[in-house]
Amino acid sequence: MKGLRPVGILGTGSYTPERVLSNFDLEKMVDTSDEWIVSRTGIRERRISAPEQASSDLAFEAAKKALAKANVSAEQLDMIIVATVTPDMSFPSTACLLQDKLGAKKAGAMDLSAACTGFLYGITTAAQFIANGLYKHVLVVGVETLSKITNYKDRNTCVLFGDGAGAAVLGPVKEGYGFQSFELGADGSGGQLLCLPAGGSRIPASTESVANDLHYLSMAGGEVFKFAVRVMNSATEAVLAKAGLERDEIDLLVPHQANKRIIDSAVQRFGLSEDKVVVNLDRYGNMSSASIPVALDEAVAEGRVKEGDNLVFVGFGGGLTWGAALLKWSTTPAEGSNA
Ligand code: COA
DSSP: OTOOOEEEEEEEEHHHHHHHHHHHHHTTTOOOOOOHHHHHOOOOOOEEEOOOOOOHHHHHHHHHHHHHHOOOOOOOOOOOEESSOSSSSSSSOOOHHHHHHTTTTEEEEEEEOOOOGHHHHHHHHHHHHHHHSSOEEEEEEEEEEEEGGGGGGOOHHTTTTTTTEEEEEEEEETTOOEEEEEEEEEOOOGGGGOOOSSSSSSSSSOOHHHTTTTTEOOOOHHHHHHHHHHEEEEEHHHHHHHHHOGGGOOEEEEEEESOOOOHHHHHTTTTTOGGGGGHHHHOOBBBBGGGHHHHHHHHHTTOOTTTTOEEEEEEEEETTEEEEEEEEEOOBBBBTOOO
């Protein structure tokens, strides 16, 4: 963000539903085992939203906490960006529903669709508005209720996903801190590898689409795995190079939480010790766009993030999409900017 106003994260918040679905619960639902799931993915349990809970409800809980941490009121928000593949409905956007719940009357609101990379696309977009001076405070939420599009008869997918929301309030920070670089990428030719086939304009909802299980998430796991390992590494390299930093200058890696083996490959590649990587997928599984902001919020709460630390966020997902961001951490607002 050279030559522009520095932008950082002023506060974070997260929310995960109360209901826990463990690997042992899944053993009773499909032909799987705790041993298989833990050894192949690292996941032990995940959270499941209540039938009456939609994505905007989870987003609301996370957003309230992030605003309080940032010491920014809902009325001070200029824009709300919600990254999700499980919106409450096709339209209005979940961001508009959240704007109403928060009473953020002055804020514009839009949803952003980049699957598990959604939070990274969201913060990259938000940061531009603030860096160029158009806006001061932008709320970015990654939220998913993936349990609502997961087929609990399909062992290939149902063991992987969970529900949750993570939020961040972005605003101007003092000189020398904030986002140093971004990297976003997409390869639409791999779109079929991870998708929700029906319910859009290609295959509108019908009794046939429901009978054929086309309203459930579909995934080619092996191919997504290879893609994920590749782009985790290349996107991390890219943000380091753009920021002019070396590998050993990473203080904390906050990766997308899809599979422990994917995270481990990046950790090995960048020579990071365990204390420099945030891993919470054992408790939440893959929460898609919510994974990175929930992991970040937990790391902040645990005191693992200090002023001046170099944080790398990196993720990948449906689209196919990928992205990374490098943030020199400070939650101190730029002087006079918190109006
Ligand atoms: N329990 C038991 N067996 C299972 C299973 C489960 N929950 N899910 C799949 N299997 C079986 C398959 O049926 C297959 O059996 P087969 O060989 O008889 O056909 C076998 O396990 C697949 O084994 P393998 O290919 O060695 O699995 P894997 O090591 O690739 O792990 C994933 C599978 C899905 C965990 C892994 O590919 C993965 O994590 N992919 C990336 C997924 C991802 O990150 N998606 C989200 C991106 S944002």
